[in-house]
Amino acid sequence: MIKFDKDNLLFNLITKNTGYIFCIYKGKFPVHIHYGRQVSDITDVELTFPHMRRAFSPDDNFSDKTFSTDTLPMEYPFYGSCDFRSPALHAQYIDGSRVTVCDYEGYEIEKGKPDIKGLPHTYQDKDAECETLKIFLKDNLKGLKITLCYSVFEEKDIITRNVIIENQSDDPIRLNRTLSMTMDFDNMDYDFVHLFGSWANERHIQRTPLINAAITIDSKRGTSSHQHNPFFALVGKNTTEDMGDAYGFGLVYSGNFIAGAEVDQFGTTRAFMGINPFNSGWMLEKGESFYTPEVVMTYSHKGIGQMSRNFHNIIRDNLIRGKYKKAERPVLINNWEATYFNFDEEKILNIAKKAKDADIDLMVLDDGWFGKRDDDTTSLGDWFVDENKLPKGLKSLGEKVNSLGMKFGLWFEPEMVSAQSELYKAHPDWCIHIKGRHRSEARQQLVLDLSRQDVREYIIKVVCDILSSAPISYVKWDMNRHLSEVGSATLEPERQVELNHRFVLGLYEVLEAITSRFPDVLFEGCSGGGGRFDMGMLYYHPQIWTSDDSDAIERLYIQQGTSLIYPASSMGAHVSAVPNHQVGRVTPIDTRGNVAMAGQFGYELDLNNLPQEEFDAVKLQVKLYKKIRHIVQWGDLYRISSPYETNHAVWQYTSQDKTEIALFITTILGKPSARFENARLKDLEPDKIYIETLSGKEYTGAMLMNIGVYFRDNVDFNSQLMVFRVK
Ligand code: GLA
Numbered sequence: 001m002i003k004f005d006k007d008n009l010l011f012n013l014i015t016k017n018t019g020y021i022f023c024i025y026k027g028k029f030p031v032h033i034h035y036g037r038q039v040s041d042i043t044d045v046e047l048t049f050p051h052m053r054r055a056f057s058p059d060d061n062f063s064d065k066t067f068s069t070d071t072l073p074m075e076y077p078f079y080g081s082c083d084f085r086s087p088a089l090h091a092q093y094i095d096g097s098r099v100t101v102c103d104y105e106g107y108e109i110e111k112g113k114p115d116i117k118g119l120p121h122t123y124q125d126k127d128a129e130c131e132t133l134k135i136f137l138k139d140n141l142k143g144l145k146i147t148l149c150y151s152v153f154e155e156k157d158i159i160t161r162n163v164i165i166e167n168q169s170d171d172p173i174r175l176n177r178t179l180s181m182t183m184d185f186d187n188m189d190y191d192f193v194h195l196f197g198s199w200a201n202e203r204h205i206q207r208t209p210l211i212n213a214a215i216t217i218d219s220k221r222g223t224s225s226h227q228h229n230p231f232f233a234l235v236g237k238n239t240t241e242d243m244g245d246a247y248g249f250g251l252v253y254s255g256n257f258i259a260g261a262e263v264d265q266f267g268t269t270r271a272f273m274g275i276n277p278f279n280s281g282w283m284l285e286k287g288e289s290f291y292t293p294e295v296v297m298t299y300s301h302k303g304i305g306q307m308s309r310n311f312h313n314i315i316r317d318n319l320i321r322g323k324y325k326k327a328e329r330p331v332l333i334n335n336w337e338a339t340y341f342n343f344d345e346e347k348i349l350n351i352a353k354k355a356k357d358a359d360i361d362l363m364v365l366d367d368g369w370f371g372k373r374d375d376d377t378t379s380l381g382d383w384f385v386d387e388n389k390l391p392k393g394l395k396s397l398g399e400k401v402n403s404l405g406m407k408f409g410l411w412f413e414p415e416m417v418s419a420q421s422e423l424y425k426a427h428p429d430w431c432i433h434i435k436g437r438h439r440s441e442a443r444q445q446l447v448l449d450l451s452r453q454d455v456r457e458y459i460i461k462v463v464c465d466i467l468s469s470a471p472i473s474y475v476k477w478d479m480n481r482h483l484s485e486v487g488s489a490t491l492e493p494e495r496q497v498e499l500n501h502r503f504v505l506g507l508y509e510v511l512e513a514i515t516s517r518f519p520d521v522l523f524e525g526c527s528g529g530g531g532r533f534d535m536g537m538l539y540y541h542p543q544i545w546t547s548d549d550s551d552a553i554e555r556l557y558i559q560q561g562t563s564l565i566y567p568a569s570s571m572g573a574h575v576s577a578v579p580n581h582q583v584g585r586v587t588p589i590d591t592r593g594n595v596a597m598a599g600q601f602g603y604e605l606d607l608n609n610l611p612q613e614e615f616d617a618v619k620l621q622v623k624l625y626k627k628i629r630h631i632v633q634w635g636d637l638y639r640i641s642s643p644y645e646t647n648h649a650v651w652q653y654t655s656q657d658k659t660e661i662a663l664f665i666t667t668i669l670g671k672p673s674a675r676f677e678n679a680r681l682k683d684l685e686p687d688k689i690y691i692e693t694l695s696g697k698e699y700t701g702a703m704l705m706n707i708g709v710y711f712r713d714n715v716d717f718n719s720q721l722m723v724f725r726v727k
Contacts, residue, residue, distance in 0.1 A: 005042070010033075014152070017158065020035045020152075021035075026061065028103050028492035030076060030148070033045070035299055046348075052474035054266070056527060066149070070083050072228065075473065079091075079100065080098060081100075091151070091173055092173070092176055092681070100315050103137065104137055105136040106135060107135050107136065108133070110131070112161045121319075122294065123321075124317040131151070137560070139248065144168070145166040145167075147166070148163065154316060156317075157718040159297050161294050161297065162293065167289075167631075168287075170286055175290055180293055180295045184269070185234070187208075192260075193235055193564070194206055195564065200549035203562045218276050224534040232259050232271075233564070239303055241301065241638075242303045246307040248307040250296045254532055258271065275501060279486070279500065281497040282496075287471060307414070309636050312636075315565075316634065326634075328606065329363050329629070330474070335365060335606075336366035337577060338577075341374050343365075345400075349401070351608065362407040362408070364409035365397070365411065366411040369410070370386055377419050377444045380413055381416065398447075409475065411475075412477055413477075413480060420447070420649070432503070433486070437485055449488050449490075449499075456506050464514060465523065478644075479526070507541070507549075515541075527565070529548035546571045549582045550576035554582070560642055568653070570600070571600055588719075590617060593618070598664045601621075634655070637651060648677065648711075663681065667711075667716070668714040673714075677711055679709030681708065684705050689701075690724040704724070
């Protein structure tokens with residue numbers, strides 16, 4: 001609900017458990033008042049924020065010397081006048097001046113949620129009504145109009161923000177910095193939580209107190225990256241999984257971003273998030289509008305766990321689209337770690353046949369099926385089948401897989417070109433590069449310039465042709481390097497700086513065209529594992545390969561971090577061979593199965609190479625996963641123990657109707673005289689009886705929540721999966 005108090009120009013955005021309040025102070029300045037638990041009435045705005053004048057703070061409010069924007073909590077700060085903290089917006093005008101001063105012009109409230117042109121975004125659907133508030137601001141001297149958009153998903157405790165910047169002058173305006181949001185907090189008593197990492201080591205959790213400086217995470221790599229995820233949380237110093245304040249911010253964007261929290265001279269905090277202004281900018285011509293990506297925000301007073309569940313709900317229900325939004329996802333097997341580039345039709349069919357014996361739903365053919373790609377040195381861009389490996393073509397292979405009773409899926413890396421390829425020979429200017437400069441290759445490949453329409457058309461055509469040529473039900477869409485020597489052969493010099501953002505816009509256009517033409521195909525995103533695991537990609541790809549590290553123990557950390565914002569249904573997780581190909585670790589088949597079953601389940605090995613007893617275990621895993629996948633994919637996640645803080649990871653998923661529970665317990669290192677640990681379940685009905693379906697044992701909800709389930713950390717990498725059902 002959006003309440004407007006016209007006497008005080010006060011906006012109160014109310015969700016089930018939260019409230020977000022700001023006012024137009026003195027009829028002119030949008031000033032942030034509160035985000036947190038609901039405050040339904042404000043008697044006097046003057047009481048809601050400290051607005052004393054301070055030394056060295058200029059007066060931007062003319063004759064009224066009682067305050068300065070340098071010390072007010074601003075809703076969307078501009079550079080150039082009296083607020084010296086980091087601004088949300090920095091623009092440059094035709095006369096060279098770089099000062100923006102906007103006045104409030106009015107507001108609009110509308111039902112639903114408008115699209116954000118060219119960008120992915122959350123949307124309203126019938127189960128989650130939403131309302132949108134638009135605040136109009138204008139710099140009358142320079143003709144710059146700003147629309148601050150707030151959409152309120154009341155039932156989901158989610159508020160989204162995005163900004164539209166319009167040039168209403170006769171001259172071009174250069175936008176140097178266009179953040180999607182800032183939010184001022186009146187103190188610095190928070191910890192900053194973020195997800196950092198590297199290839200095969202993504203989304204590790206770091207929690208650090210705010211300091212009297214700025215903490216910034218970002219990407220300058222052209223994609224959201226393995227290194228930092230476009231997400232952070234500000235949580236109270238005593239906040240735990242289940243208690244305390246937790247503010248979460250996630251950006252629906254897949255390119256260079258910046259996010260963080262800056263503490264100012266008086267110990268107030270400005271949180272911020274948006275497109276990275278570094279090496280970026282946009283020339284806005286007369287009459288044109290620029291759209292920032294959307295930030296999804298949530299607040300929970302019930303700790304980090306509830307913050308995560310709020311994100312999971314909005315992502316599953318109001319970001320992910322298409323057939324697989326609600327459909328249970330298939331169990332897949334992928335040949336990458338089974339064969340790498342060394343396969344032929346027979347090998348793939350042998351893997352598929354064995355997988356069918358285990359009732360696996362989908363056979364995915366990974367890299368190496370096209371051009372002359374026997375290793376990673378060639379052929380990206382040459383999307384025609386390699387007849388040496390598959391003489392009868394993809395159609396024949398797909399049909400043979402189908403005749404086993406399985407679906408068939410295929411890997412692509414459409415944004416790339418190998419220097420050794422027909423495509424590169426024909427179009428050496430199609431890649432991102434700067435004339436005369438060395439073109440740095442990574443994994444022997446270059447990035448196609450998706451700012452170009454001819455390149456986008458080529459990609460759409462080749463991918464659609466392949467998808468129409470064979471019975472393909474699934475696509476793994478990979479992206480295996482970042483952008484260097486960022487330049488385009490076709491952009492005018494003054495627009496070269498726009499290339500990073502134009503690349504992302506081009507990618508979204510290509511993805512929209514292909515995914516809408518093939519609505520029945522399940523798309524899984526990938527970027528050297530989870531190098532582009534963000535809400536932007538989830539708009540097109542309901543699931544993403546979480547990491548190239550498939551080791552069960554490494555995955556405990558990666559999946560724990562990923563789950564802070566992203567739901568299990570989006571998190572590709574596979575059982576692979578031992579010794580593990582990334583870290584050499586040997587873990588039991590049950591543990592590999594249990595860790596992968598906590599996500600979007602599949603296999604990444606040749607089941608023909610397993611001893612019979614392990615293959616029997618695989619059969620049981622697939623059978624069990626199919627019984628519990630609705631709990632994992634659509635249920636509520638409660639993290640009970642963190643591998644970052646304890647010697648084990650314990651996760652509970654509760655089905656939406658609260659009658660079924662899957663409990664995953666995994667030990668990291670065994671301790672010979674380990675004490676008994678107990679996993680206390682969360683949010684059950686105390687008086688109901690819960691039957692553990694695998695053992696038949698019965699517990700009350702109160703027992704499970706207060707006494708818990710006992711286990712011992714006495715064996716390395718041990719794990720258990722328990723499934724409860726209300727009697
Ligand atoms: C990336 C992916 C892997 C695999 C390879 C193929 O690294 O993350 O899963 O598809 O590419 O080259």
